[in-house]
Amino acid sequence: MTPLLQITNLRASIDDREILKGIDLTVNPGEVHAIMGPNGSGKSTLASVLAGREDYTVTGGSVLFQGKELLELSPEERSREGLFLAFQYPVEIPGVSTANFVKTAVNEVRKHRGEEPLEPAAFLALMRERMALVEMDPSFLQRSLNEGFSGGEKKRNEIFQMAMLDPVVAVLDETDSGLDIDALRIVASGVNALRRPNNATVVITHYQRLLDHIVPDFVHVLWNGRIVRSGDKSLALELEQRGYDWLKQEASVEA
Amino acid sequence: MSQHALVELVQNLVPAHAGGDVSMGGHGRLSALRQDGLREFVRMGIPTTRHEEWKYTNVFPFIGLDYSYAPMRWDASSASAPAVVSAAEVRDALGQHISIRVLNGIVSVDAPQLPAGLEVIELTPELVESDAGVAAALSAGAPMHANPFVALNTALLESGIVIRLAKGLALELPIHVSIETTSGQQPMLVAPRILVIAHEGAEADIIQSHHASGPSIVLDATVVEFSVAAAANVRYHKIADDSESARSISSVTADVHRDASFTSHALSVGGRFVRNDLAVRLCEPSSQGFLYGVSLLAENEYTDNHTVVDHMLPHCHSEELYKGIYDGTSSGVFNGKIYVRPQAQKTTAYQSNHTLLLSPKAQVQAKPQLEIWADDVKCSHGATMGQVNDEAIFYFRSRGIDKDMAKALLTYAFITEVVEKITLDGLRELLTHRIARKLSAESLLF
Ligand SMILES: Nc1ncnc2c1ncn2[C@@H]1O[C@H](COP(=O)(O)OP(=O)(O)O)[C@@H](O)[C@H]1O
Ligand SMILES: [Mg+2]
Secondary structure, three states: OOOOEEEEEEEEEEOOEEEEEEEEEEEOOOOEEEEEOOOOOOHHHHHHHHHOOOOOEEEEEEEEEOOEEHHHOOHHHHHHHOEEEEOOOOOOEEEEEHHHHHHHHHHHHHHHOOOOOOOHHHHHHHHHHHHHHOOOOHHHHHOEEOOOOOHHHHHHHHHHHHHHHOOOEEEEEOOOOOOOHHHHHHHHHHHHHOOOOOOEEEEEOOOHHHHHHOOOOEEEEEEOOEEEEEEOHHHHHHHHHHOOHHHHHHHHHHO | OOOOHHHHHHHHHOOOOOOOOHHHOOOHHHHHHHHHHHHHHHHHOOOOOOOHHHOOOOOHHHHOOOOEEOOOEEOOOOOOOOOOHHHHHHHHHHOOOEEEEEEOOEEEEEOOOOOOOEEEEEEOHHHHHHOHHHHHHOOOOOOOOOOHHHHHHHHOOOOEEEEEEOOOOEOOOOEEEEEEEEOOOOOEEEOOEEEEEEOOOOEEEEEEEEEEEOOOOEEEOOEEEEEEOOOOEEEEEEEEEOOOOEEEEEEEEEEEOOOOEEEEEEEEEEOOEEEEEEEEEEOOOOOEEEEEEEEEEOOOOEEEEEEEEEEOOOOOEEEEEEEEEEOOOOEEEEEEEEEEOOOOOOOEEEEEEEEEEOOOOOEEEEEEEEEEOOOOOEEEEEEEEEOOOHHHHHHHHOOOOOHHHHHHHHHHHHHHHHHOOOOOHHHHHHHHHHHHHHOOOHHHHO
16 A cells, blocks of 8 residues: 655755754555644644745655655645645735635646536535535635635635645644634534545644544654654643653653 | 927927917917917927936837827718727727727717717817817816926817716716827827816716827827816726837826716726826815726836826815736836825825736836825825735645746736726726736636
C-alpha cells in the first residue's frame, strides 16, 4: 500500500532561519493524524510548506504524495492532485464571491482530472448540499469571500471548500481555534462526514477538545521544528493534563 | 516666440468678429464668445509640463502635428453612416436608446421620433442669440480662461449639440453620443461641443463614447456642459476605449442646483492618451455630486483624471471614488480637488482613490487636494496604492487556481465596486465584459 503522504527528513527555513529541522511523518489511507505542539513550534510552517507557500525554502528532505514528489509541484498543482490546506487565517477577498471562487477552483480540479466543468444548476445544487454539511447558509455564496465573516464562519467556509474539492489529504491548521463548542461540533462533523477509506486527514491543533470529535489514529508532538513524540490518542490526553514542558525537557536531553 | 502650428490653425479658422446682432447680419454672442476663446487660447498657448495642471500630462509628443480640422456640421439626411465597430458595440449593449452620432464632425440624430419634452437641436449663432437659457448655460461652466483646450474648443464653436430636457421629463431611454472620427493621411482635429440642459425635475442617462480610426492621429477636444436644474437627476457616462491613434482631451462641467443630483462615470478601459477634466459645482443647497472613475490600463496607455468638486452652499453632498489598475508601462494621474466654501456649512464630501499596480514599470501620480473654509463639515479622503496581495494569490493557488487566473480575478475584484455603480444594466454588462476581456479573465467570470 502506497502511503498518501510520506514526509522524510523535511527541513525548511525562512530568511536563513531554520524552522523545520527534519520532520518524518507517514500518513496512510483512512488515517487521521493529529499534530500538536506549543505556539511557534512550526506547525503552520509544516502546513505551508506542504501546500507550497513560496516564502519558505525547503533545504532538505522529501515529501511523497501518493508516491509522487510533492515539492516539485506548484501550489495549484498540489491542490489539483488532491492536497487541501484549511488555513489558520483564511484570507478575506473583497469583490470575489464565495460561489465564483469555489466554482473556479472546482472547475480547475475537474479540468486537471479530464472532466467537463459542471453545469451551473448541478453546481449550485452541489454547493448547497456541501454547505449543509457545515450548516452554512446559502446566502454566503453571494458574499465576498470571507469578507466580514466571523471567525467561525471563516472556518466553516474552509471546510465547505474542502467538501467541494474532495481532497485526498486534508491538512487542517487550527481549524478549531476561535470556535465555540457548537461551531466546533459542526466543523468536526463536517470533517468526519468527508472521511473515507481512501483519504486521510492531518489535524493541527492546540487542544484536546477537537480530538474528542475528530478522533485521531496517531498524535504527534511538534516542538522546535521536530516531531519529538508520537503516540495514539492517549498522548493528547496526557498533554492536556501535563502540558508540554516535560516533553521539552526530554527532547532537550535527547538532543 | 514662434507661433505654434495648432494656434495658427485655430487662428485661421476663426473669422474676424464683425459685431452686431445676428438677425441684423452681425455676428452676435456666439461670435463674440469665439473671439474670447481665441484670445484665451493664444494667451495661454499649449500647456507645458511646467504648468501645475499639466505637470504629468505631456501633450507635446502629438500637439505639434499638422492637423486638419473637421468642423461640426449637421446632417439633415440623418443616420446610416458607416459603423465603427466599437461604437456599434456600445449601441448594441444599450439596447433601445437615442443615438446621436458625430462622424468626422457631422452630427446625425438617429431616433425616428424623440420622446415629448426632449429636444436635440443644433447650437447655432441664431439659437444662442434668441435663447437666453442656452446663452446663459453656454460657457457658464466651461473653464475657458483656465484650460487652453476649452479655449480652443470655444474658438472653434461654429456648431454644437444642445440636449434639452423639459421640466419633469424622466427620460426612459438613454442618450448615446458617439464621437467617431476617421483620419486620413493627415492628423485630424475635432472639437465637439455638447450642452445638456436638464430642467427642473428632469432625469436622464447620457453615454458618451469616443472612437478614432484611420492611419493618423485624431485629436479630440470635446467640451460638455451640464446645467442641472432643481431636483433634476443626470447620470453621465464617458467611455474611453479608444484606438492607438486617439488623443482625447475632454472637459466636462456640471452646475448642479437645489436638490438636484449629477453622477459621472469616467470609464477608461483603453486609450493611448486620455485627459478628463471634470468639474462639478454644487451651486445651490442640498445638491449632490457623485464622481466615479475606472481606469484599466495596459501597455503604453495613459489616463489623467482631473476632478474638481466645488461645494458653494450649505447641505451639499459629494462622493468620489476612483480606482485605477495599471499594467505594462501604462501611467495615470488622479488629481482630485474639493473646495468647501465658507458658506458651505453642513457639507459632506468624501473622496477616495485606489490604485493597483500590476507592473513595476507602471506609474501613477495621485494627488488629493482638499481646501476647506467652512468649519461644520464632514470631509474625508483616502488613497491607497499597492500591488495584488500575495496572501490572496496563495490562497487562490492553494485551491487549484493558477497565478495568472488568481491575479485576473483579484484585479477584477478590485475594480468591480466602481463598475457596480453603473445603474444602466446594458452598459454595466458591457463594461464588465470589456474589463474581463482586457484581463483575459472572461472564461473565469462568465
Ligand atoms: N513568514 C514568516 N516569517 C518569519 N518567521 C516566521 C514566518 N512564519 C513562521 N515564522 C517563525 O517560525 C516559527 C514557527 O512558526 P509557526 O509555524 O507559525 O508555528 P505554529 O504554527 O506551530 O505556532 C516561529 O518562530 C515563527 O515566528
Ligand atoms: Mg500556527
